[in-house]
Amino acid sequence: MARSAVTLLSLAVLLAIVKLGSSTMCYQCNSQSQTECGDPFKKEKIRLVDCNNEADVLGYNNQYLRPLLAGFSYNIAGATKYCHKIVTQTGTVLRVCLEDNPSAMNTTCQLLAKSQNIKHCSVCDKDNCNGAGSLSASLSLAVAALFASYLFLKH
Template sequence: ADTLFLVDSWLTDMGSSTLAVLSLLALFLHQGEAIRCYVCSSQRDSSCKDPFNSKQHEHLLTHCSQETMRNIGDNIFPGVFSNFGYHTSQPEEFACVKAVTKNYDREEVVRSCSIPRADTFDVCSQLKARGDVTFCQTCNSDSCNGARGLAPLALLAAAPVLALLFNKY
């Protein structure tokens, strides 16, 4: 019920097609491979913005399940599975997503459940095609959408190796 209210509130309050697509994508989850993702919108909760303190916001972690997302689909988006070319019987893994949108010079952060990137479908490409998404990233581990982004972390982890290489030559 909380997830249903959150998605309904995003659509009502923001009127953003980007948030609608992000919410629709959450419908493609398959129960049994539960992943926990942060689910929030900075439009409704300013603590969802960056910098995001995951330790202080564990209450925003949600077990993503097909059943929960199907309830959202049945009540708000009937027929959405077939509209996107997916069916609930298709096995999909779980993923988390973080998207940053810019609406009327106002930055909004959305963290949610999603389907992972696949050869046939890329959540972030779909969102970015709408034009108002300035950042989008999916990840496949528990609570991974609480980070600013994986690229800066990878660079930080690679820094010692790069330093050794540059010092050698």
């Protein structure tokens, strides 16, 4: 009985920590239409999107970024997307999935910084990271949970 409980607990911990093959989940909002999107950020009322969901991401970015970033190339179908937080000169906060270079993740923000419309840009590659703050589990935590389960089962 105790052995099956530990096995189930170990499996639950692993499933909570390791999400194989999943894409990045980001907040997607605009503080002009949702005041909760601004700072201070109220994540409970903001939609999370899967950055691999091209229809969601491309449609949203076309609606909210096109007027802001005239001449900037974004929405490249199939490109790796990361969470971005963009603040305009007028104070509007945008939280979106945007393409970026995996080996130099700040490339998009550097390009956006050249626009006179952008006051701040940040990029991150963890789930929910373009919100106020987030907790993320590590591989070391998963290994520790497995080791503890092994020791418990051994005795």
